[in-house]
Amino acid sequence: MPVSPLVWGVTITVILALLAFDYFFHIRKAHVPKLKEAAVWSSVYVGLAVVFGVLVWIFGGTDMGSEYFAGYITEKALSVDNLFVFLVIMASFRVPREDQQKVLLFGIVFSLIARSGFILLGAALINSFAWVFYAFGLxxxxxxxxxxxPEPEDADAEANNVIIRLARRFFHTTDHYDGDKLFTEVDGKRMMTPMLLVMVAIGGTDIMFALDSIPAIFGLTQNVFIVFTATAFSLMGLRQLYFLIDGLLDRLIYLSYGLAVxxxxxGVKLILHALHENNLPFINGGEPVPVVEISTAVSLAVIVGVLVVTVFASLLSKAGKAQTAINNARRHATAYLDLSYTADPAERERVFNLLVAEEAQIRQMDRKYRDRAKDVDKIREQVAEAHRQHAEYLSR
Structure with missing residues (x-):
């Protein structure tokens, strides 16, 4: 079903308005979102995405509605997986907690721009060359x-990519942040801050994510309007979701397996579709191959089913609980010991209280799960040092 220019215009205006609202009402003043704030606004953005999907279903029909929800759920799951990498990058660059919102919003805007470009390119290729379905599937x-x-042990190295190393080599960069400024002056010289570097790292990572996510959604629908809106709404609220599930990201230990499935x-669905539309001369003489095609309804059922199983298996796993608690304890201890992490005393007290809570959980767990953690002795030293410094702080 074709979409009129008016509908396109209204949709893009609404998305831009949501991004502007996010900036002016939540991010312009640097702060650490409370759990309630993150939960409320995450729910609002998910609600808006669902309402939009219902409107698509009503005015566009069952097929368009099913394609939208299948695409939205898939892109949302991939976005959550992307949060793991964002977490690594911001930890590597030691981004102050109260300034992480601006970095995330930049990532969302850049991601939307990059994906829009890939969507237009993908649509043009699909309309011109049927073999693109084979490429996307592969x-x-x-x-x-x-x-x-398995993930590389030195995951923090991902943030120090070629672009970052070149920026550090050829441009004047400071070692410290100046609030959320991208540039600052040191001894009368204008220099870049780490804030600009981390945004470059996030932007580069977004481009790599787009290379995976766009073929995935084109495997569910070739309707450019559905591809764009499902992708855009999956990115809306990602900033709030980051702060809502920050401590639970490590808990989803089977998410990568679910996403792989x-x-x-x-990918198989795309290749089957490519065979059905085949015009490559070396495959079946350039004639379409009679194969079974997977319907959107089946795709939606598989995506939802796999994600439900993956999430519940992760949440019920004892190994997952132990890994989450230990990783969070390490993160909270590191944050407490890092004086550049935040300038807010209340935030530092919050981090220490979270560390104490994680320690209480770890002590109640079976030793065999606790001992699986990497660098467990180093983590214990960090936790002990955090307690020592906190006791010293209280004694002043």
Missing amino acids: ILLVTAGNLLK ILAFI
Whole structure:
């Protein structure tokens, strides 16, 4: 079903208005969102996405509605997985907690721009070359295989990519933040702050994410309007979701496996569709191959089913609980010991209280799960040092 220019215009205006609202009412003044604030606004953005999907279903029909929800759920799951990398990057650059919102909003805006470009390119390729479905399918199968590989131990190195190293080498950069400013003056010289570098790192990472997510959603629908809106609404509220599930990200230990299954499934779906539309001369003499095509309803059921199983398996896993508590204890101890983490005394007290709560959980767990953590002795030293410094602070 074709979408009129008026509908396109209204939709883009609404999305831009939401981004502007997010900046002027939540981010302009640096602060650390409270749990209630993050929960409320995460719910609002998910609610808006659902309402939009219902409108698509009513005015566009069952097929468009199903395609939108399948695309939205898939892109949302991939976005949550992206938060892991954002967390690593911001930890590597030691971004102050109260300034992380601006970095995340930049990431969302840049991601939306990058994905819009890839959507237009993908649509043009699909309309001109049927073989693109083969390429997209293979990209997703390779991505699914990569998700099953163990993560490198030095994950923080991801933030120090080539662009960042070149920026540090050829431009004057400071070692310290100046609030949320991108540039500052040191001894009369204008210099870049780490805030600009972390935004470059986030932007570069967004481009890599787009290479995976756009083929995934084109495997569910070739309707450019649905592809764009499902992608855009999946990014809306990602900033709030980051602060809402920050401490739970490590808990989803099976998420990568679930995403691997979903991407592999969509990859197979794309290749089947490519065979059905085949015009490559070396495959079946350039004639379409009679294969079974997977419907949108089946795709939606598989995506939802895999995600439900993945999330519940992660939340019920004892190993997942232990890993979450230990990783959070390490993160909270590191944050407390890092004086550049935040200038807000209340935030530092909050972090210490979270550390104490994580320690209480760890002590109640089976030793076999606790001992699986990497660098456990180093973590214990960090926690002990955090307690020592906090006692020293209270004694002043």
